[in-house]
Amino acid sequence: MAITVSLINMKGGVGKSTLTVNLAWFVAEVLAKKVLVIDLDPQFNASQYLLGPQDYERHIRSRLPTVWNIFEQYTRTPANPAATPLAVGTAIVNRVTLTNGGRVDLIPSQLELALSLLTPLYKETLLADTLRPVIDQYDLILIDCAPTESILTRAAYYASDWLLVPVKPEYLSTIGLPLLVNSMNTFRQAYPTRMLQLAGVVFNATTDYAPEEVQSKLGVRQIAQQNNWHVFENEVPYSRSFPKGAREGMPLNRTSRSRRTVISRFTLFVREFAQRIGL
Template structure:
């Protein structure tokens, strides 16, 4: 079993798209997968085709003081693909979390009873280094970092790496940075190509996801690119990354060159 946080404090770098596609790809490969939507925008919940406000039990019930057991808060998307949904406005709960002892380990404790029912647990983090992201990184075995191929997103990596290092030192020494995924890549833009080169040189680059309309196409029906357009470049890259996660060898031998 592997718990993987998909994290970047920068907004709009395809964290949710990555979580969704990897989750579906891992499930299609026969793995048992739990998705956790940890973002108050509830984008992952919406992406899989659920209505956040219609859910009886959500991540709030899991994390709040004296909350419900996580097993009662899991929605079944299909036999081997499950989700804990989020809900708009987690802010009051974040305040409550901050006031608690062991505030970094709330999600870790909540996951324990179901952890071994799954091969993979993927956590979609919010675009802040908030207590929610810290909870995700504190219970994860590994972190995947989607990065948009632009200069500001690239510069934002330093802050994320510092936070990850601090969590490794203080809370979760087992946390491993699995690698970086370049996202929203536009081959025609010189800046994108330059940043991709830097990511390739300085990081363990696991995949390059092009900016393509197909990424959004299935969203109205709750479909990820990997199921809606399995032959697309996006689907192939995400499936290749899923295969690396399954093999436990997060190293890309041959990388797409654009």
């Protein structure tokens, strides 16, 4: 049965989508695991990153199902009067199958997912329930969350065993963390039987010497300590290869001219993450 991890931070632009996609590829390549990525952000960054803009457009134009169909499968409309349940396999796209047995699949997102937020009733459990038939086909499911609290966040919590919190150590880096604490507490009170745990905070895009960075890491560590949160020993370094990889539709290790030191530092984080969640 897959271990499910949501990448979340109520602050935007901290690297949730970048780390989701790179973690998925590295876990498949380095650890030979089968990974399913779920893009739970209406901005569909992870979908475009994994599929590339052309294949993504083709998917949407062909009206193939996305994560939106998961949340709207029971909504009766003139086009779907019977509101038939979604066969989740039809929403899964294979990105890569490796010779070592590892693979990366994706359930893409689409802009219309934002509309699901307008009718949130009874949607918390839909993602978890819909994934159930395929959960044994994967070792790891990674959910890329949007930076705002909504029914989608609660659906991600409900489907997850762990949360991974990327933080960019910069001015205002702590701003999303109290919101996350509140949101986790509210969820735990509403669903006391769900075993949602925090895998930890990972510092992303670190440069090692900026004084602002040192200051901001201190603030984050303080909040982590107050809440008994693990902070990953291995940090993800700042590297232009990450945005470049997004443009090339490739993970760090397959991006043109990416540096070996950055790749090996990211690999160390991947191994620490895998160990932490028992993968």
